[in-house]
Amino acid sequence: MTIPTESLVDPQPLATGPETTSPSPSEDSRWAELLTPHYLATTVMLCIGVALFAFNSFLVTTVLPTAVMEIGGGELLSWSITLYLLGSILGGMSAALLKARFGARDALLAAGLLFLIGTMIAAFAESMDQVLAGRVAQGLGEGVVAALCYALIPELYPSRLVPKVFGAEAAVWAIASFGGPLGAGFITETVSWRAAFLVNAPIILLFLLLTLRIAPTQRAVTNSKGLPLLRLLLLSLGMLSLLMAGLFERPALTFAAVLLAILLMAGSIRLDRFSMTRLLPTGAFGFSSTVGLGLWVVLLMPVAQATSSVYLVFSLQHLLGYGPTLAGGLGAVMAMSWSVAAVTIANLKHRNQRRLAIQFGPLLQLLGILTLASGIFMREIGLIVLGQITIGAAFGVSWGYLSQMLMDVTPDAERDKTSALLPTLQSAGFAIGAAIAGLIANTAGFDAKADADHLHDILTLTFIVPLVWAIPASLCAYLAVKRAPEPWR
Numbered sequence: 001m002t003i004p005t006e007s008l009v010d011p012q013p014l015a016t017g018p019e020t021t022s023p024s025p026s027e028d029s030r031w032a033e034l035l036t037p038h039y040l041a042t043t044v045m046l047c048i049g050v051a052l053f054a055f056n057s058f059l060v061t062t063v064l065p066t067a068v069m070e071i072g073g074g075e076l077l078s079w080s081i082t083l084y085l086l087g088s089i090l091g092g093m094s095a096a097l098l099k100a101r102f103g104a105r106d107a108l109l110a111a112g113l114l115f116l117i118g119t120m121i122a123a124f125a126e127s128m129d130q131v132l133a134g135r136v137a138q139g140l141g142e143g144v145v146a147a148l149c150y151a152l153i154p155e156l157y158p159s160r161l162v163p164k165v166f167g168a169e170a171a172v173w174a175i176a177s178f179g180g181p182l183g184a185g186f187i188t189e190t191v192s193w194r195a196a197f198l199v200n201a202p203i204i205l206l207f208l209l210l211t212l213r214i215a216p217t218q219r220a221v222t223n224s225k226g227l228p229l230l231r232l233l234l235l236s237l238g239m240l241s242l243l244m245a246g247l248f249e250r251p252a253l254t255f256a257a258v259l260l261a262i263l264l265m266a267g268s269i270r271l272d273r274f275s276m277t278r279l280l281p282t283g284a285f286g287f288s289s290t291v292g293l294g295l296w297v298v299l300l301m302p303v304a305q306a307t308s309s310v311y312l313v314f315s316l317q318h319l320l321g322y323g324p325t326l327a328g329g330l331g332a333v334m335a336m337s338w339s340v341a342a343v344t345i346a347n348l349k350h351r352n353q354r355r356l357a358i359q360f361g362p363l364l365q366l367l368g369i370l371t372l373a374s375g376i377f378m379r380e381i382g383l384i385v386l387g388q389i390t391i392g393a394a395f396g397v398s399w400g401y402l403s404q405m406l407m408d409v410t411p412d413a414e415r416d417k418t419s420a421l422l423p424t425l426q427s428a429g430f431a432i433g434a435a436i437a438g439l440i441a442n443t444a445g446f447d448a449k450a451d452a453d454h455l456h457d458i459l460t461l462t463f464i465v466p467l468v469w470a471i472p473a474s475l476c477a478y479l480a481v482k483r484a485p486e487p488w489r
Contacts, residue, residue: 031346033164034161034165034168039156039157042156042214043168045210045211045214045215046149046153046156046169047169048210049108049149049207050146050173050423051175052115052142052200052203052204052207053142053145053146053423054172054173054177056138056142056200058177058180058181059180059181059184059196060080060081061181062184062196063184063188063193063197064077066193067131070193071126072127072128073128074128076128076129076132080128080131080132080135082243083132083136084135084139085243085427086136086139086239087137087138087139087141087143088139088140088142088146088424088427089143089424089431090139090140090235090239091139091141091142091143091145092147093143093235093279094143094144094232094279095107095144095147095151095424096151096417096419096420097227097228097277098111099148099151099416099420100219102219103216103218104152104155104217104218105215105216105217107144108144108148108211109208110144111140111141111144111145112141112207112208112211113141113208114140114141115141115142115200116200116201116204116205116208117141118134118136118137118138118139119138119197119198119201121134121137122134122197123194124194145207147419147420147421147423149423150403150419150420150422151415151416151420152216153419154404154415154419155216159404162403162404163346163404164346166342166346166399166403166404167339167342167343167345167400170339170342170343170395170399171342173335173338173339174338174339175339177332177335178335178336181328184196184199228272228277231279232268232279234264234267235268238260238261238262238265238267239261239428241258242257242261242265245257245439251439251442251443254438254442254443258435258439269284269285279417281410281418281421284421287479289483290405290406290409290481290483290484290485291406291409293476293480293483294477294480295406297362297402297473297476297477297480298402298421298425299425299429299432300472300476301361301362301365301394301429301470301473302428302430303429303432303466303469304369304466304467304469304470305391305433306430306431306432306433306436306466307433307434307437307463307466308331308334308463309434310434310437310438311437311462312330312388313328313331315376315455315459318448318452318455319376319379319456320379330381330384330388331388333385333392334388334389334391336392337392337393337396338393340396341392341393341395342395342396342399342400344396345357345397345400351488354401354404354405355481357397357398357401358398358402358405358480359474359478360397361394361397361398361399361402361477362470362474362476363394363474364390364391364393364394364398365390365391365394365474366470367390368387368389368391368392369391369463369466369470370467371390372387372388372463373460373463373464373467374387375387376456376460376463398477402480403419403422405480405481405488408488409484409485409488433466436465437465440461440465441458441459444457444458444461444462445458446458446462
């Protein structure tokens with residue numbers, strides 16, 4: 001099946017005219033349109049790309065504790081996540097350049113094959129070192145796949161369907177966050193941990209088949225002579241230093257690792273600004289443009305949410321006495337709320353509503369963090385669940401329209417860079433937030449074996465600190481919309 005040529009280009013340009021954000025009744029779209037023959041294969045392909053990333057983010061926490069009993073290497077468990085995240089971030093940062101140089105189809109095919117090779121290495125590993133090698137290959141491949149799946153959304157769909165595509169992908173994340181650990185655990189218990197890894201194989205093969213038939217082959221005219229290895233090296237060392245910061249027990253080493261990470265990543269960004277072949281769109285992380293401000297929101301909201309990802313299930317078990325299954329289920333409430341909110345709000349037709357959704361999301365996260373921290377302090381499960389629901393709704397309300405606005409206001413020549421950067425920044429935000437959460441908790445004297453009262457004080461502080469990131473995220477969202485060109489302003 002191939003996508004008809006006319007579906008690749010919206011008759012009304014994405015970045016011009018009020019129709020982009022305020023469609024007339026005749027342009028109104030329904031969810032079912034994503035599943036019509038015109039878009040079905042495309043929707044499946046893009047959702048698979050996101051599903052692989054989401055599923056493999058949760059897979060190892062369920063599978064590897066069993067694997068280390070067979071092959072050893074328990075001391076390297078945390079590295080299986082660290083290296084996967086590092087690979088996915090580097091792959092995502094390179095995705096736009098790979099698309100420009102080789103075309104989306106060839107880049108996706110190569111990345112998908114790399115992911116498949118990594119899966120096979122991990123599944124048949126005889127040592128944890130081999131598992132880690134497979135995880136690096138998985139991360140690099142899936143980082144490119146996820147980034148290009150985002151970059152292709154404005155290319156393969158008319159703008160009126162873009163929020164619904166983001167809603168569908170949010171639903172995929174929710175399913176993966178809830179069903180991924182359960183499915184991986186069931187396969188591990190009934191078959192083997194190797195079989196749980198191999199579940200990826202038929203999924204990626206289907207993705208490769210759809211990519212071969214659907215993905216565009218056009219290449220951009222570029223003067224690039226290769227990947228910017230120095231900038232990628234600085235970025236990778238910076239991210240590695242940051243991800244390692246949470247592993248140190250001494251606060252001085254943790255602080256030094258964070259400082260080194262900031263310097264290395266800032267150096268990479270500065271070099272990029274003066275390069276002929278840029279990794280980042282013009283104005284990235286500046287404060288004078290919608291793109292710069294919006295990318296700060298994309299980064300800061302996951303940074304603020306990451307504390308829950310690291311410590312919520314632990315808190316439910318050690319402060320409220322819940323078992324692993326119930327605590328894990330409650331931990332997935334945020335992702336479920338994200339999905340429900342994204343699907344519910346994807347039908348906004350008026351520009352004022354979409355602007356308010358972008359600005360309201362970070363404020364809602366701010367409220368959710370306050371509620372969650374209060375629940376941890378009071379040991380009140382109702383407030384904890386309400387906080388999780390509110391935080392998830394914050395992402396669901398704003399994420400799709402924020403992403404669409406950033407794609408729309410970016411010049412055509414740089415739209416791929418902005419689109420591909422969105423999932424990469426999201427991953428980077430969660431990684432940075434997790435490292436900072438570990439830094440705060442460890443500096444405060446966190447000890448998993450300490451008594452509940454001691455843990456209570458430390459965890460309460462750890463869950464309050466994300467307000468530091470949620471407040472500027474709210475301000476950046478407000479200014480991003482205010483400085484956006486028509487029709488977003």
